[in-house]
Amino acid sequence: MISDETNPGSETRISLENVSFSYGEKSVLRNINLHIKNGEFVSLLGASGSGKTTLLRIIAGLENPSSGTATDAGHAITAPSLQRSFVFQNYSLFPWLSLRENIALAIKKAHPELKRARRLVLARRHLELVGLADSVKKYPFELSGGMQQRGAIARALALGAPVLLMDEPFGALDPVNRSRLQDLLLSVWRNTENQRKTVVFVTHDVDEAILLSDRVVMLGSSPAGIIDEIQIDLPRPRSRRILTESNEFRHLREHVQNRFRTEVSRALGGIVTGDGDAI
Amino acid sequence: MNKKIVYAFSLRKKEGIFFLLALLGIWTLVSTRFSFAADYLFPTPKAVAVSLWENLPELLEGTLSSFLILVPAFFSAILVGIVLGIIAGTTPWVNRLLGPFSRFAAQIPTTIYIPYAIALLPGFESAAGFVIFIGAFWPIFLNTTTGASNVPAHFRENARTLELNWFEYRAKIVLPSALPHIFSGLGISLVFSFILLTVAELFGASSGLGRFVQLSADYAEYTRMVAGILYVGVVVFLCSAFLDFLKHRILFWKKL
Ligand SMILES: Nc1ncnc2c1ncn2[C@@H]1O[C@H](COP(=O)(O)OP(=O)(O)OP(=O)(O)O)[C@@H](O)[C@H]1O
């Protein structure tokens, strides 16, 4: 395979082999096989409760698979690591630290060699990136949900980890901030000097998944397996406007949406028919 | 006045102040118009105020000598209680080890140790200090343990993804997260400390606030005694209010 500017490398970074997971009696994931290449951008789509968060938590090392193996760069994943930064679905800044202190704490762990003053400068810079320049000294309780979420994204980027795990990171944002942060994420992803980041991105938004990803992975209903994987070969950089007008995008979107819709209605036990009428 | 201070002194409600004034009125009325008790047993507010003023130097001196016992005991109880509480609350085997003992020992009314402590330890100060330490320790330790063992999962996981080490996790995550519990423990401990202090002073002090009241009783100077009681009340109130003020300052992020 030819690896050019737009294609990810060929070595596998994250590898899940026959991974199953259950919370006690409740089986959530069944026989997941997923191999994510170094520098690849993968989106996870699936109905609510299908196990997207659980899958991401296994990759992070917050949960260990009930059976099967999860590896990062060939090493078994047994605990969380600074190599894989996690943006939680619910905002997860520490409420007793200001925005800047939250980011600075992460920087301190990722770059222990830096002086405190330098850490604070870097923290501010990352907050500026997500449009929070005016709020560096504010505390989470003074911020809206979307602002807190942007803070959490700034922290994940500040960690500079090669693997980014993001659980519906833009779910709480207004459309303007959402597209700004999508662009930011893509530019951080593309401009990493040595090696492009590997991103696993959970979303409910089909357009977002197509816009951002190299590959969209769809989870079925619980206990979930992977029901479909769609390669997104649209050229990058992708412009929203050109994209939405292209036939290729429309086909992809239709395909993913149909798949998504049948899956969601199956998850709801056939209560909703194809065109959304309740029975 | 600073809003936080107003809050700490609970002066925001007019009703509360009105009630205090009404109590003072009733006291004046009862002590001047009716005399069901001998005058010297039930002095007028005015007599008490005069006595308070006259005895102020002695009371301040008593405060100093009481605080010389109270402050070191109370603060070492805070330190030991918080450190041990955080360790117990985050280390399951320590919690299991200490659990049964602390549940038993914390139940013993600390006042009961006083005579034994006085007999066992050299000097009244060390005995009183020891008893205050024990009494203040338990509420802080138990509350800190509860707070430390109930750090919300999302903070714990967040800390794990940042690879915080043993000390960082306890200092930067567990401690702040347990602070609301710690402050409720501190409030109880503070009141306990004063109870223990004054009771201990009744037993064997040569000076101090409890001693002042005890002496007044010995000489049947009840006006002086009531003045002493009120004075102690004000001191405890001021300390509690200060603690409350600190709590609102430190826990500002809780939006109390
Ligand atoms: N701690 C837990 N204990 C027991 N069951 C859980 C726990 N966490 C999640 N589950 C169950 O596991 C299943 C998958 O949950 P998960 O959070 O992974 O779904 P999700 O795909 O992320 O959903 P959403 O899109 O709503 O975030 C759900 O049925 C949920 O009820």
Ligand SMILES: [Mg+2]
């Ligand atoms: Mg989820």
